[in-house]
Structures are given as structure tokens and as C-alpha cells.
Amino acid sequence: MNIIVPHVGAIVTSQSLTNAANFLPPDVxxxxxxxxxxxxxxxxxxxHILPRAPCWLTNIGANGDNNIIGVQCVTVWPCDEVKEIHIFFQKARINVKYRLNVVSTENIRKVSIIQLRxxxxxxxxxxYAKKHxxxxxxxxLCNGYLGINVPVYIYYYGQEHSFDIVLSETEMLKMLKISSDLSSAMLLRPKLDCAYHVVDNAVTSTVSSPLTFKEFGGAENAKKEIEEVLIKPLKGxxxxxxxxxSGYxxxxxxxxxxxxxxxLxxxxxxxxxxxxxxxxENGAVNYDQKMALLVDDFDNMKQYNEKLCxxxxxxxxxxFVLAVRNVEAIDLPLxxxxxxxxxxxVPSLPERMEILHLLLKTKQLKLSSAQELIKDIAQKSHGYTGGDLKAIVHRVCTNFEFTGDKSELFQxxxxxxxxxRPTGIRQFVLQVPDISWEDIGGNRELKMKIEQAIxxxxxxPEIFKRFASKPPSGILLYGPPGCSKTLIARAIASQSRMNFLAVKGPELFSKWVGESERAIxxxxxxxxxxxxxxxxFDExxxxxANRGNQNESHVGERVLTQLLTELDGLEEKGDVLVLAATNRPDRLDSALLRPGRFNLxxxxxLxxxxxxxxxxxxRLNQMKVSIDLDVEDMGRRTKGFSGAEVVELCNQAVREALLENRNADKLEFRHFDQALNEIIPRTPNWLLSIYEEFKRGATLDVI
Known part of the structure; x- marks a missing residue:
């Protein structure tokens, strides 16, 4: 017998319906x-219910007994094709009795975050861990009603996935009722922008081994600290x-x-x-247990500082655990x-070796010389973050088939x-080329002096310890333009395998007050x-610049003061060296040149x-030239040329050859002879005299 009780529920019978999908709500x-x-x-x-009203639907058996064999949360929708006191439900069996319980609005709780398991x-x-x-x-689930003790079924690419809703014990007790009446049972109603998270069921999940700090190379102090201040307390x-x-x-x-x-x-x-x-905005809707909220990339959410406080x-x-690139950017109240x-x-050498060991282990590279490879990469990767090392390993393992040739793999x-390029110094680092001392002509004594100092x-290091001597913390290269000062610096970057941060002096200046000092x-x-x-520092x-110069601005003075302060801080920390280049050493402030700053x-x-x-x-080894070309004569005729002007002489000779014959395939002596008439040395004698005076330590009037 079918029964209806207004506002409460009904006993109804299920029926079949042809083309039922045509009668569902639009765009359902x-x-x-x-x-x-x-x-x-x-x-x-x-x-007395409206369309889309939530109800509990319970299968009570074909004979009307009270043996509950299934319960489901549903919404109702009008359809003239269904008989009175009957229902059509695509999951229901035909001609079976169902109990329909109307859910009152007071038993519906809107939520903004739902955890599933x-x-x-x-x-x-x-x-389940993927954002998509x-x-x-x-x-x-945007239009759904979810019961706290009823599985949530989600159909994804033709497969049914079953989840339970995760609530704290306190919240669960709040939402459970002593009465067995389904009409009083609580339902969760997701808000339009509700966020969902699927957590692992540790008891049943055997898909993969749990992620632990053993899979995180280095950062031992940070791992120990987070265990003590966050993980252990919350577990207890x-x-x-x-x-x-924080970190790069x-x-x-x-x-x-x-x-x-x-x-956790x-x-x-x-x-x-x-x-x-x-x-x-909405507060903790259905969570009152002690727990950690993890927020990545908080740098892009700083507008919420006050609300977070x-x-x-x-x-x-x-x-809260906030991940930021620069902790100094966070407001002090927060x-x-x-x-x-x-x-x-940025990982140290031992930490890079640990990270590389973990990365190569995941790639399952079976190498007899794995430790040798790891040590070699680690020594060459100063300044590389774990992400950089991962990209390197991925690039090699993706594009390389190991045939057993160790040298090929190292290459x-x-x-x-x-x-x-190393992420930690990408803003200031030069793209380090493969330049060796052999690529810089001559200056053998100069190269030895620089190599010894840097x-x-x-x-x-044992040599300096033996004599209780400290290496120079600052080195100044000075000389005419075009004499390979910058090229020498690039060769140092390539040969030393140290992290190389390069910046041109004018790049540090900003129109905003304090920004120039901040850049230093x-x-x-x-x-x-x-x-x-x-x-x-190039230029x-x-x-x-000398602070006694009347043309010098207050910004320049503040930047110089900041630079002097930073240089003083390097005296006790001998693992950072400052290398600088200038064409006008006479313009430098004398405070820069004292021992402890630019020692050398x-x-x-020229x-x-x-x-x-x-x-x-x-240069000529890279060109096709006539065998009768007298290189030594050209060396004598280029007296007073800078290195850059000598290189430009060769380029001009190429242009002379092409003007003469567009199909020319080699350079003749006459082409260089013509180029010598075009390329004129530009280094003035007064500038050379400045270098000589500076070398002797004489005080100069700034020009």
C-alpha cells in the first residue's frame, strides 16, 4: 500500500519509463x-516539496518489509509520464517499494571544503592526486547532496569510483542524530566554489610506498625541525x-x-x-580538529595577509605552513x-650528491660507475637547485640510450x-660559455697571476692554510677598452666551475628610492x-665612483656605501670573491681599494x-686564408691595437674580400692591407698615462 505524509515522506512504487533521459532537468x-x-x-x-528538493530513498523490499537493503540521497523532479505515488529512478528495481523521506532545510549544511577517502x-x-x-x-558534485555515512559514487571515464566523506570525530558526533529517522539525518551541500581533496586510506592503499623525508635529499636541519614543531605534535x-x-x-x-x-x-x-x-572568507566549516593547512606559492597571495592574521x-x-620564495616579503604582523x-x-656539494643519488635511483640507471658520475656532476653544479638537477637527469635519461660507454654518458x-642554468643565480648569472685560457691570446703572465689569485x-686550500694566509676577497681588472677584461672574467667562469654572478654597474641603478641599494x-x-x-662587476x-666628485648623485653615494658594507662582510667569509673590471680606475673611490676590499x-x-x-x-684558424699571408708582419703593423681591434681587423678583411668578389673563398694579404687603412687604434695616450699613474699609486685628478 502506498502512503503519503506531507512534509515527511511517502511509500512509493518504482516503475519503468521509456526515454527517461528526456525528462531529466535541462543540462543535467x-x-x-x-x-x-x-x-x-x-x-x-x-x-509539499519543490523540484530539486533533497530526499532519502530507501529500498524496503518487494514485500514491503522493513529489511533495509539500500539507502540513497536523491533529488526529485516532476514528470507527467510517471504515475501518481510512483517514481522512476534509474538505479531502482521495477515494482519495488521504496521509502521516500523529505529532508528539511535545517538538516542541510553548506560546506566549502570536502575531504574524500x-x-x-x-x-x-x-x-586522485591530480588537479584535473x-x-x-x-x-x-556541484548540485549534489552528500550523506556523511553514505558512499559518494563518481563516474569518471566510464569507471565508478567510490568514496567516503572524511570528518573529524567531533564533527561526526555533531552531525549524527540519536533518532533513526532519516528525515533528521544531516546532508552536506557543496557550495558553488567548494574545494575537494582526496586523501589516501593508509589502511587499504597499497599502490605505492608512502613519500617520506628519505626521498628528500639534503636539508637535514629543516627536516628535523619540521618533525619536532609540526608533525610529532599533530600526530599526538x-x-x-x-x-x-622559504627558498629559491x-x-x-x-x-x-x-x-x-x-x-600527516x-x-x-x-x-x-x-x-x-x-x-x-567562510571559516572552517566542517573541521575543528587540530590539523595543518599547507599553502604553496604564498608570494602570490600576499593580499590576504590581514585576513590570514x-x-x-x-x-x-x-x-599553517606557508611556502615562499623570500621570507622578507612577508609583512611583520603576519x-x-x-x-x-x-x-x-641551495644544496651544498654533499647534498647535491645525495639528490643525484636519489634521482638516478628513480631512473633505474644501472651504472658500474654511478658514484663516480654523481661526484663529477655534483662538483660541476655549484648553485644548481634540486629542481635544476632533476631537469638535468631527466634531459639526459630521456634523450640518451646507455650503451656502456662511460665517457659518452659523462659528455x-x-x-x-x-x-x-642554475636557478638560484639566474637573475645575475652570465650564460657561461665554454671558454678556456687558450681562447684568449697571449698574456700568459697575466693569466697565471689571475689563476693563482682566483x-x-x-x-x-692546504697551501694557504700552511702559511696561515687568506686569499684575496676582491680583485680589480683595469685597462683600456677591448683588452679582454670581460672575456677573462667569462673564461674564469668557465674554468673555475664556481658560481658566477655577473652584473653591469649601471644595471643596479633604479629611479625608485632604496631599490638600488636593495639590488646590491x-x-x-x-x-x-x-x-x-x-x-x-663590469664597469x-x-x-x-669617487664621492668627492661634484657630479656624483646622492643615489651613487648610497649605492657605494652599501657596496662597501657588503665587501666588508666578505672578509670573514672567504667563499665569495668579488671580481671587477673598469676602464677608468682613476674614478674609483679610494675606500674601494683598501686591503680587505679590492686587495689585488x-x-x-694593450x-x-x-x-x-x-x-x-x-682568429685566422677559423678562416680560409692564403698560405702566403705574413701573420708576423701583421702583428708588427697592429701596434697600439686593442684585442678587440685586432679581431675587428680580421672581420674588416672579410668585408674587403666580399666587396671585391662576392664569391671569394679565401682571404689574401691585400684584403688585410686594405683593412689596416680602415681600422684605426682608438686608445688615447692620456688614458694609457692614467693606467701608469694608477699602477704607481699616484693620486690623480679625475677627468
Whole structure:
């Protein structure tokens, strides 16, 4: 017998319906498509319910007994094709009695965040961790009503996925009723922008081994600290500290957060930008247990600083872990609410070896010389973050088939190291070319002096310890334009395999007050992060101009003062070297040249005849020239030329040959003879005299 009780429910009979999909709500998708019950409008009127009203549907058996064999949350929709006091439900069996219980609005709770867990006996699939799956779930459940003890079924690419809703014990007790009446049972109604998270069921999930800090190379202090201040307290049900996690891009902040989430399971919640904003706006809707909220890339969410402060003051059961690139960018009021600050540094040599070992292990490269390879890469990768090393290993393993040739594999890694620039110093680093001392003609004594000052302290530190001597912390290269000062610096970068941060003096100046000084501080901060490192200032006279010069601006004085302060800080920290180049040493402030700042000044003069011959031979080896070309005569005739002018002489000879004959295939002596009439040495004698006076230490009037 079918019964109707207004506002409460009814006993109805299921029926069949042809082309039922045509009678569903327009544009119906997802949960609503699978959980809509079609009902005659008169039946709905007698129940006093509106279209899309939520109800509980219970199968009570074909004989009307009370043996409950299934319960489902559904919504109703009018359909004239259904008989009165009957229903059509695509999951229902035909001619079976169902109990329909109307859900009152007071038993519906709107939520902004829902955690799901694979139902008992189901595995956590890798797809559940993907953003596009969470986005799909958000669309699928947008018009749904979810029961706290009823499985949530989601159809994804033709497969049914079953989940349970995860709630804290306290929240579960709040939502459970003593009465067995389904009409009083609580339902969750997702908001339009509700965020969804699928957590692993640790008891049943056997898909993959859990992610732990053993899979994170280096950062031992940070790993130990996060265990003590966050993970252990939360696992023990105690209050934990909020943490700011900082570090350059690629240092592992995101992986660090994922490991925290894996360690804490349902005691940690990852918030995207949209979810974070919604959390602050609507509060903690269905979470009151102690748990960690993980926020990656907080640099792009700083507009919520004030709201986050208020949230942390209101909801003390939450601990936040914010990942940022620069902790100094966080406002002090917010920063003061984080008792713990952890920094993931650019990995050191032992840490790079550990990271490479983990990376090569995941690639399953079976190498007899794996340790030798790891050590070789680690020694060449100063300043490379874990992300950079991962990109290098991926590039090699993707494009290389190991045939057993060890030298070929080492060569592939060398190529990858040159093509992938270190993230930590990308803003200031030159694209380091493969330049050796042999590519710079002549100046053998000069090269030895530079190598002794820069490379020996790192290659042979025991020599300096034996004599209790400190290597120079600053070296100044001065000389005429075009005499390879910058080329020497680039060769040092290539040969030393130290991190090389390069900046031109004028690039540091900004029209904004304080920005120029900040650029100096940031440059030295980065150098200390990736030490051992070389900072190369090209055109240092733009930054270190004499403060007695009336034309010098106040900005220049402040920048110089900041530079002097940073140079003084390097005296005790011998793993950062400052290398500078200038054409006008007479314009430098005398404070820059005292011992402890630029300890060593090296004159890079105009090339002598032997050096000019070396430059010509290097350049001519790249060209097709006549065998009767007298290179030594050209070396004598280029007296007073800078190195750049000697190279330009060769380029001009090419142009002369092409003017004479567009199809010319080699250079003749006459082409160089004609080029000598075009290329004129531009270094004035008064500039050379300045270098001589500076070399003697004489005081000069600035020109």
C-alpha cells in the first residue's frame, strides 16, 4: 500500500519509463544526472516539496518489509509520464517499494571544503592526486547532496569510483542524530566554489610506498625541525607551530609540503589559491580538529595577509605552513604569528650528491660507475637547485640510450649542465660559455697571476692554510677598452666551475628610492647562498665612483656605501670573491681599494706583439686564408691595437674580400692591407698615462 505524509515522506512504487533521459532537468550533469528521481507533479504537491528538493530513498523490499537493503540521497523532479505515488529512478528495481523521506532545510549544511577517502576495500589511485581530477569532482558534485555515512559514487571515464566523506570525530558526533529517522539525518551541500581533496586510506592503499623525508635529499636541519614543531605534535593531538618555509625556486618547497601532507595524512589539508581564499572568507566549516593547512606559492597571495592574521587568531586549532620564495616579503604582523621559519638553501656539494643519488635511483640507471658520475656532476653544479638537477637527469635519461660507454654518458651530462642554468643565480648569472685560457691570446703572465689569485684558493686550500694566509676577497681588472677584461672574467667562469654572478654597474641603478641599494644587497645575498661564488662587476666605476666628485648623485653615494658594507662582510667569509673590471680606475673611490676590499689590482694592458700574434692566429684558424699571408708582419703593423681591434681587423678583411668578389673563398694579404687603412687604434695616450699613474699609486685628478 502506498502512503503519503506531507512534509515527511511517502511509500512509493518504482516503475519503468521509456526515454527517461528526456525528462531529466535541462543540462543535467554529474551527481544530479545519476541521482534524480522522477515523480508525478501531484505526488510532489501532496508531499509539499519543490523540484530539486533533497530526499532519502530507501529500498524496503518487494514485500514491503522493513529489511533495509539500500539507502540513497536523491533529488526529485516532476514528470507527467510517471504515475501518481510512483517514481522512476534509474538505479531502482521495477515494482519495488521504496521509502521516500523529505529532508528539511535545517538538516542541510553548506560546506566549502570536502575531504574524500576511497571507500573500504578501494585503493588510492594516482589520478586522485591530480588537479584535473579534483576539478572534475567539483563539477560532478556541484548540485549534489552528500550523506556523511553514505558512499559518494563518481563516474569518471566510464569507471565508478567510490568514496567516503572524511570528518573529524567531533564533527561526526555533531552531525549524527540519536533518532533513526532519516528525515533528521544531516546532508552536506557543496557550495558553488567548494574545494575537494582526496586523501589516501593508509589502511587499504597499497599502490605505492608512502613519500617520506628519505626521498628528500639534503636539508637535514629543516627536516628535523619540521618533525619536532609540526608533525610529532599533530600526530599526538597537540598544538603545533605554524611554519614559514622559504627558498629559491627549485629548492624543494613543494616536495617538502607534499611529504608533510603524506606524513600527516588526514591531519593536513593542501589549499590552492582559490581554496585558501574561500577558507579565509567562510571559516572552517566542517573541521575543528587540530590539523595543518599547507599553502604553496604564498608570494602570490600576499593580499590576504590581514585576513590570514584574523583567521589564525580565531581558529587556533589550525597550523599553517606557508611556502615562499623570500621570507622578507612577508609583512611583520603576519610573520610574527609564525614561531618557526625554515629556509631551504641551495644544496651544498654533499647534498647535491645525495639528490643525484636519489634521482638516478628513480631512473633505474644501472651504472658500474654511478658514484663516480654523481661526484663529477655534483662538483660541476655549484648553485644548481634540486629542481635544476632533476631537469638535468631527466634531459639526459630521456634523450640518451646507455650503451656502456662511460665517457659518452659523462659528455651528455656536461652538455646538459651547460644548457640548464642554475636557478638560484639566474637573475645575475652570465650564460657561461665554454671558454678556456687558450681562447684568449697571449698574456700568459697575466693569466697565471689571475689563476693563482682566483683558482688556487679553491683547488689547493692546504697551501694557504700552511702559511696561515687568506686569499684575496676582491680583485680589480683595469685597462683600456677591448683588452679582454670581460672575456677573462667569462673564461674564469668557465674554468673555475664556481658560481658566477655577473652584473653591469649601471644595471643596479633604479629611479625608485632604496631599490638600488636593495639590488646590491640581493646580489650579495644570492652569492652567499650559492657559495663558493664569484661576483663580477663590469664597469665598476658606475657604482664605485669617487664621492668627492661634484657630479656624483646622492643615489651613487648610497649605492657605494652599501657596496662597501657588503665587501666588508666578505672578509670573514672567504667563499665569495668579488671580481671587477673598469676602464677608468682613476674614478674609483679610494675606500674601494683598501686591503680587505679590492686587495689585488691587475693591469690588463694593450696586447704586445706576441699577444697580438696569438689573437691573429686564433682568429685566422677559423678562416680560409692564403698560405702566403705574413701573420708576423701583421702583428708588427697592429701596434697600439686593442684585442678587440685586432679581431675587428680580421672581420674588416672579410668585408674587403666580399666587396671585391662576392664569391671569394679565401682571404689574401691585400684584403688585410686594405683593412689596416680602415681600422684605426682608438686608445688615447692620456688614458694609457692614467693606467701608469694608477699602477704607481699616484693620486690623480679625475677627468
Amino acid at each position: 550533469i554529474g551527481w544530479e544526472k545519476w541521482n534524480t528521481v522522477l515523480m508525478h507533479p501531484e505526488t510532489m504537491a501532496k508531499l 576511497p571507500s573500504s576495500g578501494k585503493h588510492f589511485l594516482p589520478i 581530477f579534483r576539478d572534475y569532482v567539483a563539477i560532478y 593531538g597537540k598544538e603545533a607551530c605554524s611554519v614559514i618555509l 625556486t627549485g629548492c624543494g618547497k613543494t616536495l617538502f609540503l607534499h611529504i608533510i601532507q603524506e606524513c 595524512q588526514n591531519k593536513a589539508l593542501w589549499l590552492s589559491k582559490r581554496e585558501f581564499e574561500d577558507f579565509l 584574523n583567521f589564525m587568531d580565531t581558529y587556533t586549532n589550525f597550523s 610573520r610574527g604569528r609564525f614561531p618557526c621559519e625554515l629556509e631551504l638553501l 651528455c651530462f656536461d652538455v646538459a649542465l651547460k644548457r640548464i 683558482l688556487w684558493p679553491y683547488r689547493y 644587497r640581493e646580489l650579495f645575498r644570492r652569492a652567499r647562498q650559492v657559495a663558493p661564488a664569484i661576483i663580477f 665598476i666605476d658606475a657604482v664605485g 689590482t691587475i693591469h690588463v694592458p 696586447p704586445d706583439e706576441e699577444t697580438r700574434l696569438d689573437i691573429l692566429r686564433i
